[in-house]
Amino acid sequence: MLHAERQLQRRNTLRLRSRAAALSVIDSPADLERALAEARQSGLPVLPLGEGSNVVLAEELAAHVLLLRLRGCRWLDRRGLLRVAAGESWHPLVAWTVACGWRGLENLALIPGTVGAAPVQNIGAYGRELAPFVHAVHAVRIADGEPVSLSRAACRFGYRDSIFKHALRDRVVITAVDLQLSRDLPLEVSYPGLRDRLPAAIEAITPQAVFDAVVALRRGKLPDPLREPNAGSFFKNPVVSLEQAEDLQAACPGLPVFEAGEGRRKLAAGWLIEQAGWKGIEREGIAVHPRHALVLVNRGGDSAARVLALAAAIAESVRARFGVELEIEPRCYGSGP
Numbered sequence: 001m002l003h004a005e006r007q008l009q010r011r012n013t014l015r016l017r018s019r020a021a022a023l024s025v026i027d028s029p030a031d032l033e034r035a036l037a038e039a040r041q042s043g044l045p046v047l048p049l050g051e052g053s054n055v056v057l058a059e060e061l062a063a064h065v066l067l068l069r070l071r072g073c074r075w076l077d078r079r080g081l082l083r084v085a086a087g088e089s090w091h092p093l094v095a096w097t098v099a100c101g102w103r104g105l106e107n108l109a110l111i112p113g114t115v116g117a118a119p120v121q122n123i124g125a126y127g128r129e130l131a132p133f134v135h136a137v138h139a140v141r142i143a144d145g146e147p148v149s150l151s152r153a154a155c156r157f158g159y160r161d162s163i164f165k166h167a168l169r170d171r172v173v174i175t176a177v178d179l180q181l182s183r184d185l186p187l188e189v190s191y192p193g194l195r196d197r198l199p200a201a202i203e204a205i206t207p208q209a210v211f212d213a214v215v216a217l218r219r220g221k222l223p224d225p226l227r228e229p230n231a232g233s234f235f236k237n238p239v240v241s242l243e244q245a246e247d248l249q250a251a252c253p254g255l256p257v258f259e260a261g262e263g264r265r266k267l268a269a270g271w272l273i274e275q276a277g278w279k280g281i282e283r284e285g286i287a288v289h290p291r292h293a294l295v296l297v298n299r300g301g302d303s304a305a306r307v308l309a310l311a312a313a314i315a316e317s318v319r320a321r322f323g324v325e326l327e328i329e330p331r332c333y334g335s336g337p
């Protein structure tokens with residue numbers, strides 16, 4: 001139903017001051033149908049929002065915001081195929097699947113946000129991404145309310161990327177995700193720092209132990225959005241050519257470099273930002289986190305313009321110092337890229 005309260009500051013984890021032109025809470029498919037019809041009538045663009053953990057919202061949003069609260073979770077078969085509604089919270093889902101003995105999602109513990117938002121940026125952490133566990137994504141088209149389903153291949157997943165950021169950007173509202181879990185998938189524990197927190201004997205490592213280790217690692221490094229408002233990694237790790245990575249490594253010993261496919265390498269943006277001198281710096285109430293330079297924290301600045309000004313200054317200095325382009329990771333609505 002159409003909501004009188006249109007303030008979004010409590011509905012985005014960066015806690016940016018923002019007001020929507022219209023806002024509907026979506027508790028059912030009927031609510032969604034109604035809200036899309038209203039948006040078509042008003043001519044406002046539709047902005048679906050989960051927990052608001054990967055967005056930068058401008059102060060005035062000329063959009064009809066849909067707060068996706070669709071709930072529910074059911075097994076589609078006995079072999080780990082699970083349908084989860086878009087409004088379910090991601091971390092409790094991971095905790096539950098791991099506790100039930102299913103493997104696949106354990107490395108993705110404690111990632112903020114909803115299930116419906118997860119495929120958009122193909123969430124990933126500690127050597128795992130969501131993509132291989134997606135069987136299908138269900139959505140409705142904004143233009144006409146028709147349901148559409150996409151197979152994993154159709155989602156065109158990449159590093160922090162999917163079709164929902166390109167051809168289907170602003171075209172669909174994700175309503176559910178089908179996940180394929182496993183009973184016997186080998187665990188992924190090769191990420192630096194993760195292996196050290198687990199039993200020495202590989203056979204003794206359980207999915208629950210991996211989950212617990214990831215939770216501990218994240219709690220140690222990444223700020224809790226409830227205490228220090230943030231949107232996780234603010235930049236993607238830049239992917240460059242093998243030649244550029246080798247040149248940079250020769251010039252900057254200690255630069256962390258990871259495989260990123262044939263002839264490509266991924267650089268640690270947090271390292272580049274720290275080396276450029278930004279760690280812990282605060283401007284106009286927005287800070288580069290003192291423990292993790294990839295995370296920007298709102299300390300009272302409260303506005304998208306201030307967040308994006310700091311991000312632009314960081315990107316500019318990394319470009320000047322290393323010749324590397326940083327790309328903003330969260331989606332910016334109503335301002336910026």
Ligand code: EPU
Nearest residue numbers: 125126127232233235236237256268270271274292293294
């Ligand atoms: N590093 C620094 N200084 C910093 C931060 C990092 O030197 O201030 C170095 C670290 O020492 C390490 C390397 O950079 O050698 C990588 O750091 P880290 O392991 O913390 O991971 P990340 O590359 O910064 C990515 C994801 C995170 C995910 C972690 C763990 C992206 C954009 N970010 O961060 O995802 O949790 O790996 O897998 O890919 C998110 O997307 O919001 C997010 C938190």
